[in-house]
Amino acid sequence: MGQLIISVGREFGSGGRVIAETLAERFGIPVYDRHLITEIATKTGMSEEEVEKYNETPKSRLVSRRVRGYSNSIEDNIAEMQFDFIRKKAESGESFVVVGRCSEVKLKDFSSLVSLFITGDMDKKTERVMNIYELDRESAEDLIAEKDRKRKKYHNSHTDSEWGDVRLYDLTINSSKLGIDKTVDFLEGYIRARMDNNSQK
Template identity: 50%
Template sequence: MDKQLMISLGREFGSGGHVIAEKLADNYGIALYDKNILRELAAEKDVGEKNLRRYDERPKNPLLSRTVRGFTNSPEENIARMQFDFIRERADAGESFVIVGRCAESVLRGRPHLITIFVMGDMDQKILRTMETENLSEEEAKKRVEQVSRQRKAYHNHYCKEKWGDARNYDLTINSSRLGIEGTTCVLMDYIDARRAADNWE
């Protein structure tokens, strides 16, 4: 791959977005960044990865947080900022990658060779997928989908001017329930290939 390719993939919980991101990364032979960013940050900062995971993709708690002269005591905000810096550094280095969530479509906005995608899904399909992947009852899965979706929305909207899941903020928004994971991945690859060809990336 001669030209840089950055794919930002936002997703609703239970939509299969992470699996789709894995398939895109495999297809293009590029890195996939998701929770593994925390592993790299933990090694770099010499802290436990488990501690970082507790605050991943969560908005800061205003009742427990204060900011003085640009410095904050909020672990959620500090970890978010570290991840945003990580994404920018990889982009600045010319690396090609797929990045899942983490406000990447906003963090990388305006850069050439960036494609932004949002994967959504029907509620019944998201519940079913969550039941299967997390071994939950239907009621438990529904609560899990709703809880994580609220959390992701609050996180994104805290750090970005653009609203989470608003189709106007992405190159392509797609419902994975219509074609399934494989079909959705194929549609996305067709779009990415068409964009790269139209923009003369190669």
């Protein structure tokens, strides 16, 4: 198998992370999500909790400044370390699945990249979040709105493109229509077709 990089962008509650993990299992490749936090924590000597605090979090523009590529924002520095990490992994020829981290933009020059964006119906996402986090409907909806707002801000501040814009991804799919398992089946077929296509070139 040649190199395969699967980038999974996702709306909160859409099951994007589970889809990414299942795809990783099916292709027998690692998934970089939580692992990225551990990696940065090990590399820098920071605690995982500290890295987690700034992970995929947008900086506040009013208290941040950038000078010749340097930024005082801890969020920016953690983000850049993660971008470097996935870029180096991609350059090494390794196959992997990466969740979020603007990976569909940061790795767009790699021909082995398959970029996906997982969306979902609001009622299905809400139910999922209510079950996982044991929240009432209103709190679940608020959490979804808050998380998606942060992901959008994070993505848009680190790239020149809009989070969730269909033109950024090879495939955007609503996981509520087929359910998580069938969505994974469908995506696996698409990715295998892409791999066949790449190997014929």
